[in-house]
Amino acid sequence: xxxxxxxxxxxxxxxxxxxxxxxxxxxxxxxxxxxxxxxxxxxxxxxxxxxxxxxxxxxxxxxxxxxxxxxxxxxxxxxxxxxxxxxxxxxxxxxxxxxxxxxxxxxxxxxxxxxxxxxxxxxxxxxxxxxxxxxxxxxxxxxxxxxxxxxxxxxxxxxxxxxxxxxxxxxxxxxxxxxxxxxxxxxxxxxxxxxxxxxxxxxxxxxxxxxxxxxxxxxxxxxxxxxxxxxxxxxxxxxxxxxxxxxxxxxxx
Numbered sequence: 367x368x369x370x371x372x373x374x375x376x377x378x379x380x381x382x383x384x385x386x387x388x389x390x391x392x393x394x395x396x397x398x399x400x401x402x403x404x405x406x407x408x409x410x411x412x413x414x415x416x417x418x419x420x421x422x423x424x425x426x427x428x429x430x431x432x433x434x435x436x437x438x439x440x441x442x443x444x445x446x447x448x449x450x451x452x453x454x455x456x457x458x459x460x461x462x463x464x465x466x467x468x469x470x471x472x473x474x475x476x477x478x479x480x481x482x483x484x485x486x487x488x489x490x491x492x493x494x495x496x497x498x499x500x501x502x503x504x505x506x507x508x509x510x511x512x513x514x515x516x517x518x519x520x521x522x523x524x525x526x527x528x529x530x531x532x533x534x535x536x537x538x539x540x541x542x543x544x545x546x547x548x549x550x551x552x553x554x555x556x557x558x559x560x561x562x563x564x565x566x567x568x569x570x571x572x573x574x575x576x577x578x579x580x581x582x583x584x585x586x587x588x589x590x591x592x593x594x595x596x597x598x599x600x601x602x603x604x605x606x607x608x609x610x611x612x613x614x615x616x617x618x619x
Contacts, residue, residue, distance in 0.1 A: 418447045421472035429454040429479045430461075434469065443508035443523045451475045454482045456496075462487060463499040469506035471525035474584055477563065478528055481582075485559040486533070493552045495537035502531020502579055521566070527583035543580050544570050546599035553598045561594035571597025 414422065414433075425431060431449040451468045453461040462482050470478065482500070490497040506525045510517040521527035533541045541548050543556065560567045560582060568581040572595035580596060 414447065418472055421447070421476055422449075425449065425451075425472060425476045425479060428483055429475075431475065433472075442519060445471055445525050447472045448506060448525050449475050451479065454479045456483060456487055460496065462497050464503055465499055465501040466503055468503050468528055469525065470528060474526050474528070477584060478582070481560070481563045485563060486556065489552070489555050489559060490533065490535055493549070493555075494539055495535040497533060498536045499534045500530050500532070501534065502529070504529035504579065521583040521585050526585065527566075527581060529579045529581050531579045544578055544599060548599075550598055550600065557594070557596050557598060560596070561592070565591075566593045567596050568593070569596030570599055571595060 422433065429451055430453050431451045433447075433449050435448075448469055449472050451464055451470060453463045455461055468475065468478065482497070486500075487497040505522065505528050507520070507522045509520050509523055511520045531543060533543065535541070541552065543553065557567070557569075560580065564582040564584055565587065566581065566583045566585050568576040569579070570577050
């Protein structure tokens with residue numbers, strides 16, 4: 367049985383859940399258990415706009431998510447179209463799990479889901495094995511860029527950015543995207559795909575804050591300007607000079 371729209375009121379908090387799975391899934395139960403654990407600083411979900419509802423419908427076709435209420439304070443980080451994306455469904459109905467689930471604005475979640483489904487998964491399958499999961503996920507967080515209290519508001523605070531660290535393939539292989547020992551050709555392909563899909567890509571080589579993960583966002587800049595700053599790490603090769611043998615003395619006549 368497939369579900370469309372479910373409203374649940376718990377302790378004054380309204381939750382809108384849209385999914386492409388059967389109702390009563392473990393994810394739903396866990397989400398509601400979280401609401402029971404303590405007081406929530408969440409406001410009831412407003413009626414979604416036409417654009418947001420259309421985004422929900424598109425995203426439900428390729429993944430599983432729940433729409434969540436934004437925190438009311440601070441106002442600069444309050445958005446009405448945040449969703450929590452749990453996994454992306456492949457064309458063959460297998461799932462790519464997102465760990466932990468990513469909280470993003472719906473349009474950004476949709477773009478990220480297509481990046482996984484249309485870009486990363488085929489690249490992983492061509493390289494070694496189908497993609498199973500992405501981990502080390504960072505998403506919505508009300509903060510300034512790089513944690514600097516005096517800086518500009520981060521795209522994470524707008525629900526417009528996601529960080530990824532490690533990919534797991536179905537054969538058990540783990541690929542750390544910032545590890546110098548990771549296969550360089552696959553990282554090169556992943557970087558090219560990311561930079562064509564997102565307007566900002568930051569990783570090793572951009573600044574110290576992004577040495578351990580890859581940052582992706584969809585910030586719109588004047589004249590379509592894009593940033594792609596991800597230096598693919600290389601394993602350090604130690605060169606040792608081997609001394610040549612001394613020339614053999616000539617025979618004296």
